[in-house]
Amino acid sequence: MRQVLARATAIGPKPRSAWRDMRAAAARRAPPALLGKILYLEKLTVSFDGFKALDSLTLYVDPGELRCIIGPNGAGKTTMMDVITGKTRPDSGSAWFGQNVNLLSLSEPQIAEAGIGRKFQKPTVFEFLSVFENLELALTGDKSFWRALVARLSPSERERIDEVLSIIGLMPFRHSRAGTLSHGQKQWLEIGMLLMQDPELLLVDEPVAGMTPQETERTAELLLSLAGKHSVVVVEHDMEFVRSIASRVTVLHEGRVLAEGDMDAVQKDPRVIEVYLGA
Amino acid sequence: MSAIASLRTALAADRGGAVFLGLLAAIAVLVPVLNMAVPESSPFHLSTFVMMLIGKYLCYAILALAVDLIWGYTGILSLGHAAFFALGGYAMGMYLMRQIGPRGVYGHPVLPDFMVFLNWDALPWFWLGFDRFWFALLMMVLVPGLLAFVFGWLAFRSRVTGVYLSIMTQALTYALMLAFFRNDMGFGGNNGFTDFKDIVGFDLQQDGTRAVLLVVTVIALALAYLACRGIVASRAGRVIRAIRDAESRTRFLGYRVETYKLWVFVFSAMLAGVAGALYVPQVGIINPSEFEPINSIEVVIWVAVGGRGTLYGAAAGAVLVNYLKTYFTGALPEVWLYALGAIFVLATLFLPRGLMGLLPAQARVAR
Numbered sequence: 001m002r003q004v005l006a007r008a009t010a011i012g013p014k015p016r017s018a019w020r021d022m023r024a025a026a027a028r029r030a031p032p033a034l035l036g037k038i039l040y041l042e043k044l045t046v047s048f049d050g051f052k053a054l055d056s057l058t059l060y061v062d063p064g065e066l067r068c069i070i071g072p073n074g075a076g077k078t079t080m081m082d083v084i085t086g087k088t089r090p091d092s093g094s095a096w097f098g099q100n101v102n103l104l105s106l107s108e109p110q111i112a113e114a115g116i117g118r119k120f121q122k123p124t125v126f127e128f129l130s131v132f133e134n135l136e137l138a139l140t141g142d143k144s145f146w147r148a149l150v151a152r153l154s155p156s157e158r159e160r161i162d163e164v165l166s167i168i169g170l171m172p173f174r175h176s177r178a179g180t181l182s183h184g185q186k187q188w189l190e191i192g193m194l195l196m197q198d199p200e201l202l203l204v205d206e207p208v209a210g211m212t213p214q215e216t217e218r219t220a221e222l223l224l225s226l227a228g229k230h231s232v233v234v235v236e237h238d239m240e241f242v243r244s245i246a247s248r249v250t251v252l253h254e255g256r257v258l259a260e261g262d263m264d265a266v267q268k269d270p271r272v273i274e275v276y277l278g279a
Numbered sequence: 280m281s282a283i284a285s286l287r288t289a290l291a292a293d294r295g296g297a298v299f300l301g302l303l304a305a306i307a308v309l310v311p312v313l314n315m316a317v318p319e320s321s322p323f324h325l326s327t328f329v330m331m332l333i334g335k336y337l338c339y340a341i342l343a344l345a346v347d348l349i350w351g352y353t354g355i356l357s358l359g360h361a362a363f364f365a366l367g368g369y370a371m372g373m374y375l376m377r378q379i380g381p382r383g384v385y386g387h388p389v390l391p392d393f394m395v396f397l398n399w400d401a402l403p404w405f406w407l408g409f410d411r412f413w414f415a416l417l418m419m420v421l422v423p424g425l426l427a428f429v430f431g432w433l434a435f436r437s438r439v440t441g442v443y444l445s446i447m448t449q450a451l452t453y454a455l456m457l458a459f460f461r462n463d464m465g466f467g468g469n470n471g472f473t474d475f476k477d478i479v480g481f482d483l484q485q486d487g488t489r490a491v492l493l494v495v496t497v498i499a500l501a502l503a504y505l506a507c508r509g510i511v512a513s514r515a516g517r518v519i520r521a522i523r524d525a526e527s528r529t530r531f532l533g534y535r536v537e538t539y540k541l542w543v544f545v546f547s548a549m550l551a552g553v554a555g556a557l558y559v560p561q562v563g564i565i566n567p568s569e570f571e572p573i574n575s576i577e578v579v580i581w582v583a584v585g586g587r588g589t590l591y592g593a594a595a596g597a598v599l600v601n602y603l604k605t606y607f608t609g610a611l612p613e614v615w616l617y618a619l620g621a622i623f624v625l626a627t628l629f630l631p632r633g634l635m636g637l638l639p640a641q642a643r644v645a646r
Contacts, residue, residue, distance in 0.1 A: 109533050124528040126521045133517050143534045145542050148515035152284075193532070 014217070019244045022224045023066075027247060029228025030064025036099055038063045038201055038231045039084070044093035046079050046255075053079040054090065055255035061201070066227035068242045069235045071252035072275060077235045078121075080252070081203050085118050086111045097201065117194035118203040123186035127179030131170050131189055134178050135161045138196035160196065168192040168222065184215030191222065202232045208241050220244045289512030295638070296508055299591035300501055306333065307497040311490035327486050332605065334493040334561040336598045341496075341503050341554035343581045343597035344590055348507050349547040350579065351587030352516065353540060354523030356441075359448030360551050361574035362455050363423035365565070367552025369459075370422055372472035372565040373406060374415030375483075379476050392474075393467045403465045412479050419556040420549040427548030428541065435537040435544075440526070449572045456570030471566025478560050489561070496557045500594065503550055507590050510546070519543055580619065584626045586633025596633060 039061040046054040054076045061067050069077050082088035083095060086108040095103040101114050112118075126134050139157055141147075153161075165171045168188040173181065178189060187207055194202055204223065208216040216238065224245050226232055236242050242249060242263065249266045251258045259269045266272055290296060310333055313325035342364050349355050376391045385395040389402060408414040430451060434444055462468035481488040510516050521529045522536050530536045559565045577600075585596020600622065607615040630636055 108531065109535070112531060112533050118531070124525045126517075126524050126528070128520055128524055129517055136514065137517055137521055137529075137534075138532055143532075145515055145518075145535075145539050148518055148539075149510065149513050151514040197533075 013213075014244075019220075019224075022221070023245070023247050026064070026066060026224050026227035030062065036063075037061060038065075038098060039233075040094070040096040041080070041084070042094045044080070044083055044090045044095060046076075046083060046088060046090045052255050054083070054093075056093070057252075057256055059250060059257060061231055061233060063200075063231055064228045066223065066232045066234070066245060066247065068246035068249045069233060069252060070237070070239075070242060070249060071258070074254075075252040076255040077252055078205065079255075081118060081205060081233075081235065084111075084203060085116060112197070115197075115200040116203065117197055117199035117201070119187075119190050119194055119205060119207065121205040121209065123183065123190050125178040125181075125186050125189050125193070127177065129178060130175050131165070131178055131181070132161060132174045134189055135164055135192055135196055138193035140197050164192045164195050167195065167225070169218065182215075184211045184219070187211070187215075187219065188222065191226075195226070200230060202226065202230050204232060204234045206236055207234060208236065208238050216241055289508055290505075293508060293512075295589065295591050295635070296504065299504065299594065303497050303501050303504075306337075307494050310493055315486055315490055327489060330486075330493055331489055331561050334489070334496050335558060336601050337493070337496045337500050338554045338558040338561065339578075339581065339597040339601050340594035341500050341557070342551050342578055343585065343593040344500075344503050344507050345547040345550035345554065346578045347582050347587055347590055347593035348510065348550070349544055351582060351589070351593065352511055352523065353519040353543050354526075355540060355544065356445045356579065357448045357544070357547070358445045358572070358575045358579065359452040360547070360578055362448075362452035362570055363427060363548040363551035364555035364558070364574075365452075365455070365459075365567075365569035366423045366426065367419045367555030368559040368565040368569060369466060369472075369555075370409075370415055370418040370552070371556035371559045372475075373409040373418075373466075374412060375475040375478060375560060376472050377406070377410040378478065379474070382476055383474075391467070391472075393462075393470065394465075397462060405465065416556075419552045423548040423552035423555075424545050427545045431541045431544040435540045438537075449575065452570050452575055453572050456567050456572075459567035459570060467566070469567060471564060472559075473564040473566075475560065475563055483560055483563070492557070492561050496561070499553060499557060503553070504590060504594070506546075507550075510543070511590070515539065577619070580623045580626075582633075584622060584630075584633055586630075586635030589633075589635045592633050592635035595635070599634070 037060045039059070041057060041059040044054045044057045045052065057076065057080060059080070069080070071077055079088060083090050084103060086103065086106055089104065097103050097111075097114060097116060103111060106114065126137065129137070136153065139160070162171070165174055168191060170181075170185060170189060170192065173185065178186065181189060191202075191204070191207070207223070208219050211219065220241055223232055223234060234242075234245070246263055248261065249263050250260045251266055251269075251272050253275050258275065259266050259272050261269075310325060310330055313323055314327060314330045317324045342360060345363075346357065346360050349357050349360075379391065381388045383392040383395070385392050387395045390399065394402070409418070434447060439447065458464055459466050459471075460469050466472075475483050477483055478488065478492075481491070483489070511519075518529065518534055518539055522534075522539060526536055555565075555569070578597075581597040581600045582593040583596070584600055585594065586592030600619070603618065603622070604615060607618050626633060
């Protein structure tokens with residue numbers, strides 16, 4: 001992983017074939033499909049004051065898959081994420097995480113514990129704590145007050161933090177205050193905080209908004225390196241970015257799935273061209 | 280064991296704290312010596328009045344630590360901490376009243392003067408046990424702690440935050456003030472308690488007793504500092520700062536934010552209770568004006584002036600602002616409130632991190 005990131009700093013846009021190889025490698029790391037889906041969303045409907053943010057949305061995600069969700073503003077992308085993480089309750093429909101976890105019956109922290117991590121659009125790291133401390137707080141385990149009062153890092157926890165620090169490429173900044181990081185670095189730190197919890201499913205909301213091209217490329221590599229081991233759902237507007245990382249793209253429109261498939265197929269779909277890409 | 284070990288490593292990195300504790304040790308030795316061993320004729324003699332004043336300031340410093348912990352570190356702006364301080368003070372006051380025994384003006388063997396005056400013939404149930412010192416000590420922390428627990432449990436669980444919570448804490452202290460003003464509450468109405476005679480058998484009017492009280496206050500302040508430092512240096516301390524800076528993010532990491540807030544609030548209230556309990560025998564009076572909403576606001580100003588999120592800054596702010604208060608209310612009483620307001624505005628505008636922000640090395644460490 002460290003080598004991959006080092007190569008990224010070396011530079012220049014990568015040829016498409018390189019991205020294709022990385023996507024294929026991620027797909028090979030994924031568990032066999034016969035294990036079932038990791039995420040089942042069926043007929044989800046959410047309305048706010050009569051406006052249907054989600055309209056009978058049905059979507060499945062495979063284990064180890066890297067799925068990109070695109071769609072114009074108001075298509076329901078964020079609402080969908082909110083339903084998965086328990087922030088918003090749907091009016092009807094069902095949401096299952098794997099075969100056994102009914103997301104609609106769990107609270108936000110329970111869903112996080114069950115193995116779904118979400119990275120919000122705006123990076124929210126703890127600015128007054130160091131990078132290392134940010135990751136420390138994201139450790140799995142007993143989070144009770146009394147435990148935290150006497151908790152000391154075990155060697156394996158230290159190792160885990162160091163491992164994640166090198167995955168996200170922030171090892172040199174481990175003792176910097178998170179508030180002093182660049183925008184892109186904060187985004188990676190936040191992804192790192194999700195990784196600390198070793199989630200099965202990562203939800204990533206607009207990861208490259210506001211990033212420099214170099215940062216965007218490193219983020220693409222980071223997400224691709226995570227796919228396979230984790231399932232990753234990315235909501236993003238940056239088409240070049242989506243083309244680089246996604247093997248499957250879902251287009252949402254008015255709270256429904258408009259099209260699904262690989263990037264080329266989706267871009268050729270006349271309905272998609274009409275509502276989104278053609279504009 | 281691990282708690283002690285982590286405290287030791289925390290202190291090793293806490294130079295400001297080491298200086299602070301050193302100063303406290305110097306006060307604990309010098310002030311009683313200058314008061315009792317140096318003859319009054321000497322220019323180095325410290326009057327009993329000044330010694331008691333220092334004791335009072337140090338009680339305020341404990342209160343400031345409590346507020347810094349809940350405001351500076353956890354981000355909960357409590358404008359009701361004077362209520363916990365006063366409750367601790369009342370618990371101590373009840374013990375001191377019971378110690379008077381038959382030496383009251385009316386000479387009743389058990390009842391305090393004000394109850395005789397109100398024609399009561401027996402102690403109310405909640406006065407039972409306060410003739411024992413250990414019981415009073417327990418109540419000094421339990422009563423504020425319990426009130427904070429109930430209040431905090433209701434408020435934090437309903438996710439009341441920010442200015443709404445501040446207003447509720449103001450209402451809390453105001454309501455308590457009104458309640459304690461009533462004679463039939465059984466706490467002496469607007470006169471409160473005074474004319475204390477002795478504490479655990481020692482005459483409160485003796486310089487020796489007062490010197491011991493000062494030393495006990497210094498020790499309490501040092502222990503309070505160590506306890507607060509222990510908390511903020513632990514992982515729990517990092518969690519509460521995380522709550523302060525991004526509450527919902529912390530919740531999303533799986534921390535029960537409400538529980539963290541609640542226990543820090545309860546601990547902080549208990550600390551305030553200890554401060555009040557030490558305050559009462561040194562100033563010799565406790566009455567409902569201690570619950571006045573303005574008092575709680577003043578505490579916040581001490582902390583802001585000293586520098587929140589540093590602990591010792593809060594203690595220094597408490598001593599400094601109260602020294603100024605003593606000076607102004609003596610020299611120019613009508614100016615004090617304006618001066619206080621000006622101090623707050625100036626500190627906010629020019630010293631956003633308080634006086635401690637002026638110390639360059641400090642910038643990195645505590646926050």
